[in-house]
Amino acid sequence: MDEKELLAIEIANFAEYVLARKAESGLAIENFAKMVDMTRGEISKITNQQRKSVSVHSFYKIAIYSGDIIENAIKAVYKHRNLELKTGEKIEERTNFGIFMRDEVEVQGQNAFDFILKKTGIDKKRLTDIYYNGGAPEPYELILIEKATGRETGELIKKFVLKYPIKKKGD
Known part of the structure; x- marks a missing residue:
């Protein structure tokens, strides 16, 4: 997959994650938005997949302020990405x-x-x-x-x- 395809998956996964966090909170969108320190419009744009990428600020606020942990957010949004570090890569010697x-x-x-x-x-x-x-x-x-x-x-x-x-x- 190229980067655009990966990004599209992330945007969809993040929308699902936000909807799940909102549903778990039991709050109306206005109150959920307040809880995560965002506007209703920002939440709507995320859930309607009208963003070009996943903002690190939105990712953090929605995960943490909704009572979740980063590890769960990572599993939900980036399950399609290889987040393992490279091994065996030699770093070039410096002059x-x-x-x-x-x-x-x-x-x-x-x-x-x-x-x-x-x-x-x-x-x-x-x-x-x-x-x-x-x-x-x-x-x-x-x-x-x-x-x-x-x-x-x-x-x-x-x-x-x-x-x-x-x-x-x-x-």
Whole structure:
């Protein structure tokens, strides 16, 4: 499957997950939206599959604020994706300048761009986009990065959402 097909499956799976969380809550859509700190319109767009992707903010808020855990949300939304880390990939050796940059510039050398690229299997163009060009990470990308860097499941998602909240009109 290509990336567009995978994305379409994720959007459908996320819509089903949101509907299931809403049904389990027993709340009307307005109250469910308030509970997960979103608008009714945002919830409707997700459940009607009118989004282009799964927002990391929506993913986190709906899972956590509705009383679920990230692991369950991952299983529901990304069951079709291989979220295992790559093995056997050799990271290219650095030049003297590369070693200097690692030692003097990078905060955690083992978690550098090349390491993330090789371990996660995220496409280089895509990783460059989210690192440098203002693209927003998808939840599954953060899940893979968490695994590659030995983080707890949901740790980076939570930190990202809390550090970079979506600004609402008037804020």
